[in-house]
Amino acid sequence: MANPAPASPRGIAITEHRLANGLRVVLSEDHLTPVAAVCLWYDVGSRHEVAGRTGLAHLFEHLMFQGSANVSNNGHFELVQGAGGSLNGTTSFERTNYFETMPAHQLELALWLEADRMGSLLAALDDTSMENQRDVVKNERRQRYDNVPYGTAFEKLTALSFPGDHPYHHTPIGSMADLDAATLDDARAFFRTYYAPNNAVLSVVGDIDPEQTIAWVEKYFGSIPAHDGKQPPRSGELPDTIGREIREQLHEDVPSRALMAAYRLPHDGTREADAADLALTILGSGESSRLYNRLVRRDRTAVAAGFGLLRLAGAPSLGWLDVKTSGDATLDQIEAAVDEELARFAAEGPTPEELERAQAQIEREWLDRLTTVAGRADELCRYAVLFGDPKLLNDALPKVLDVTAEEVRAVAEARLHPDNRAVLAYEPTADAVVGTDATDDSDASDDTAATEEEGAAV
Structure with missing residues (x-):
């Protein structure tokens, strides 16, 4: 039918x-x-x-x-x-x-x-x-x-x-x-x-x-039989925040010091997740972002700084921070600057220009994805499997464009603070060269997208 x-x-x-x-x-x-x-x-x-x-x-x-x-x-x-x-x-x-x-x-x-x-x-x-x-x-x-x-x-x-x-x-x-x-x-x-x-x-x-x-x-x-043996996955529900900072110090053969962190954020499919996406876009997506301007351009303590969103429907989404240091910059310097920028954003929220630019960036990325028949086919499956209705695809972009500056500020205030993050602090081993980047300057969202999905080799 x-x-x-x-x-x-x-x-x-x-x-x-x-x-x-x-x-x-x-x-x-x-x-x-x-x-x-x-x-x-x-x-x-x-x-x-x-x-x-x-x-x-x-x-x-x-x-x-x-x-x-x-x-x-x-x-x-x-x-x-x-x-x-x-x-x-x-x-x-x-x-x-x-x-x-x-x-x-x-x-x-x-x-x-x-x-x-x-x-x-x-x-x-x-x-x-x-x-x-x-x-x-x-x-x-x-x-x-x-x-x-x-x-x-x-x-x-x-x-x-x-x-x-x-x-x-x-x-x-x-x-x-x-x-x-x-x-x-x-x-x-x-x-x-x-x-x-x-x-x-x-x-x-x-x-x-x-x-x-x-x-x-x-x-x-049509002739393939159904099977009813599947058990539902275990609940992925958790409190909105971690409640403390969880930190792991690593000494590895890496080319530079690095600060990486994951923040617990709202579930995909919610208005709050769209607000979080906009917040991370303003803070850490591309060379016009706040963290890039602060750490790479102004302070010159980093060669790369990104903040991206890993959207999850069955568990809290995760915001991924990735900063690679420059020269002799210390992780304490990086972390202090990051926390200062996040606190300022949580207090003041985005400017009208920042919000407009972030919404335009997300709109462009979304329309680029829907330009291809393969992108549309994948998104239709996504909305059907994760949210029950493929027609929600047509509502996705209008919802992002409807998010207000206050909603963006509020999700940053509630979630982007030290008591809601897991941290990896990388220090190079003695024989590693400090101050060069192991990867390109792509933002954290690109790295996350590549890592979250494991593909078949062609």
């Missing part, structure tokens, strides 16, 4: 369907270019894992590219790329997604491929593919976390910000020990529990014929 959603003057047209087996389907036509995007979100991420089996959601994402009943090992990549398309998958705390962008006339191929592995992956899952991808994920961990300067900062700050028994305490990459401990039976049970049509949302956006698309979806997905 179709439920078309009329397009608003500033929105996109959205049509919803649901198959008998529970698969939720979201369609949006766009005939501007002859391409179509397929996006499939499974409602499973690292927050669904249990102690001793961390990293299984991400490991399984890799296994999904190892073949199924009718597709050989690596065949998914070969067929999509051979048809002129692109594809990948990622895992986060809250979901696992798979996506293809295809020439419009190859849409049926992408739908068949996704349905084949949803319905028949276990036919191809064996010890060989399990061991192969276990090694791939362990190597990914070495490359992105263990063997790069500051590489474990995201993992450490997450663990400090959330209590040990909290579902968000560990990151999607998982631990080496848990990856080694995962068995083929664990993977099979994981698939049966979470990779079911009634635990997924499929979006298709672009140059499509809706009736034909639904007919293909029914043809390929």
